[in-house]
Amino acid sequence: MSLVATSGDAPFARELAALDTMLHIRLLEEKITELRKAQSIQGSIHLCIGQEAIYAGSCQALRADDPVFSTYRGHGWALARGVPAQGILAELLGRESGVCRGRGGSAMFSAADHGFYGENSIVGAGAPIACGAALASVLRGEERVALTAFGDGAMNQGAIHEAMNFAAYRDLPVLFICENNTYAELTPVAETVRDAELHKRAAAYGMPGERVDGNDVAAVRDCVAHHAARARGGQGPALIEMMTQRLVGHYYGDLQGYRPRGELAEARQREPIARLRQRLAADGVAADTLAALEAAAAADIARAAEAALAAPLADPATVMEHLYA
Amino acid sequence: MPEASSSTGVAQLSFGKAVNAALARALEDMPEVVLYGEDVGKPGGVFGVTKDLQRQAGAARVFDTPISETAMLGVAVGAAMSGLRPVVEIMWIDFSLVAMDQLVNQAANVRYVSAGRLAAPLTVRTQQGATPGSCAQHSQNLEALYAHIPGLRVGIPATAQDAYDMLLAAIRCDDPTLVIENRAMYHGDPQPVSLGGPIEDACGARVARPGRDLTLVAWGAMLFQALEAAAQLAREGIEAEVINARWIAPFDWPTLLASAGRTGRLLVAHEANVTGGFGAEIAARVQDELYGRLRAPVRRLGVADCRIPAAPHLQAALIPDAGRIAQAARELVGEQRDRRTQP
Numbered sequence: 001m002s003l004v005a006t007s008g009d010a011p012f013a014r015e016l017a018a019l020d021t022m023l024h025i026r027l028l029e030e031k032i033t034e035l036r037k038a039q040s041i042q043g044s045i046h047l048c049i050g051q052e053a054i055y056a057g058s059c060q061a062l063r064a065d066d067p068v069f070s071t072y073r074g075h076g077w078a079l080a081r082g083v084p085a086q087g088i089l090a091e092l093l094g095r096e097s098g099v100c101r102g103r104g105g106s107a108m109f110s111a112a113d114h115g116f117y118g119e120n121s122i123v124g125a126g127a128p129i130a131c132g133a134a135l136a137s138v139l140r141g142e143e144r145v146a147l148t149a150f151g152d153g154a155m156n157q158g159a160i161h162e163a164m165n166f167a168a169y170r171d172l173p174v175l176f177i178c179e180n181n182t183y184a185e186l187t188p189v190a191e192t193v194r195d196a197e198l199h200k201r202a203a204a205y206g207m208p209g210e211r212v213d214g215n216d217v218a219a220v221r222d223c224v225a226h227h228a229a230r231a232r233g234g235q236g237p238a239l240i241e242m243m244t245q246r247l248v249g250h251y252y253g254d255l256q257g258y259r260p261r262g263e264l265a266e267a268r269q270r271e272p273i274a275r276l277r278q279r280l281a282a283d284g285v286a287a288d289t290l291a292a293l294e295a296a297a298a299a300d301i302a303r304a305a306e307a308a309l310a311a312p313l314a315d316p317a318t319v320m321e322h323l324y325a
Numbered sequence: 326m327p328e329a330s331s332s333t334g335v336a337q338l339s340f341g342k343a344v345n346a347a348l349a350r351a352l353e354d355m356p357e358v359v360l361y362g363e364d365v366g367k368p369g370g371v372f373g374v375t376k377d378l379q380r381q382a383g384a385a386r387v388f389d390t391p392i393s394e395t396a397m398l399g400v401a402v403g404a405a406m407s408g409l410r411p412v413v414e415i416m417w418i419d420f421s422l423v424a425m426d427q428l429v430n431q432a433a434n435v436r437y438v439s440a441g442r443l444a445a446p447l448t449v450r451t452q453q454g455a456t457p458g459s460c461a462q463h464s465q466n467l468e469a470l471y472a473h474i475p476g477l478r479v480g481i482p483a484t485a486q487d488a489y490d491m492l493l494a495a496i497r498c499d500d501p502t503l504v505i506e507n508r509a510m511y512h513g514d515p516q517p518v519s520l521g522g523p524i525e526d527a528c529g530a531r532v533a534r535p536g537r538d539l540t541l542v543a544w545g546a547m548l549f550q551a552l553e554a555a556a557q558l559a560r561e562g563i564e565a566e567v568i569n570a571r572w573i574a575p576f577d578w579p580t581l582l583a584s585a586g587r588t589g590r591l592l593v594a595h596e597a598n599v600t601g602g603f604g605a606e607i608a609a610r611v612q613d614e615l616y617g618r619l620r621a622p623v624r625r626l627g628v629a630d631c632r633i634p635a636a637p638h639l640q641a642a643l644i645p646d647a648g649r650i651a652q653a654a655r656e657l658v659g660e661q662r663d664r665r666t667q668p
Contacts, residue, residue, distance in 0.1 A: 125426055
């Protein structure tokens, strides 16, 4: 990822880097939408447009070797961890150069060499797995913090509860990140729980629970940094509920008839990229810097898509490879 | 009598103590091994199989968990992906269904979906089968469910030596592996077990008794019924070759096909339900591969498709035993004789 900034922008380097990541995620997903529309990418895809601050902010607070476990809405997490856009696009296009040689697809790819231990298309299932990574970290003395991200809907899965208790009773360094975009697939989460303040459930497991504005990249970063430091210091897990909204459907093709009139327009007022851009402009970052950042990100994604489309398809002769050691 | 602490040579061990010896060796030889489950640490397991291991390896590596099978197996997946070799005890295989997601959707997918960039070398130890008084949620034989899943290895040790060798093979193996033990045998008579030898691969059947007239294939507790049946048949002049299948997945087809191809007759006996049981897979595969060379159709014996009752005499009405295996074998051999006498 290229960071375009002048020396005068140095005090804003962290924020500009976050903006750069968020722009890359947004543009990548717009490209994915385009390729899906053209049928170059097939099958269901789940986009995170509108939620980018969660990924950019969280990953800024993590160490490069901290393992991240996401849901099927994971393109943003992967990119924020530094997985190349070309490898992601090639994966979605079924290419040999895809990060998983076309075996993972949009909803189940991983890139462990970038600390991205994978998406998961079973709701809630990644949380116990993250506990295992944290257990390994402790036993091997590696001081790595495992981050597991899931939606508000997953908060009602047994696996999440088992994982939170497991991490808590063993003081494991796990950050449970609830990306609360207020919809469990197509159903408002508030309609399926008695108390929609989901972070309060942390108290039942004896760990800190916090709610932050998930569209504010600095708030996300600070909160994750605080709890990651606690976890690394042996003080155990935390549950962080990050409030956000997706600006697109649950999946590509979701007509979103379930969303009240005006909700999306209102959400766009709070969306994280425009918000950060405005704040940086107000703080004195030159308009040229911001425009150049955006142009560079667009060029990056265009190049990545071109290269991915030109790459050979994964070889069917290898389809049985990797089943057993 | 030498105890499980003997690390080399031949010791007289019960099946359960052979499991314990394998775990002790794995913990000693492989620092990346961790062992956990419900009651396995301090209490040493409800069947006593993990006794003293926490004392030997420490509470960081051998520990007790909450009653949370999904968390236990999910933790194993993540820990295995991160360089540990977790060995998890699922107390009864029936309880593995609570956490089947972590075995089928997660563990079995790790290597394939990541194109080999990640692996989940975990071992699940569990036990199955009906024993007198065990209720319907504590008596199922579920090996076919897991054998159906590519990416998983499924082993069913029958002897104390198998228990020792196969568990070590599973722990050393880089794939997710399910080792299904037999609680009826945990506290059985001590058998000679060779300890400290090289660790074998997590595959491979054994000829438990050679013979020329028909092949009997069985696994787990059913092996002993098959051997007993073979002894009965031998007194009548019928020489049955008995195969201890050991690993159900991946299955050792060459060993079975060689035997069935030579004897021309095959009888599968298992304790699982007949419909969709692994015997069905064996029958289909063998008939496909040996069509024209068999002297009789492949036969299967299993439990009638029924839930398992608790009452011992009702269980006995369902589960094949040596007598029924021998009778089916006589019919198989007779069928060929009958055919030969047809004009």
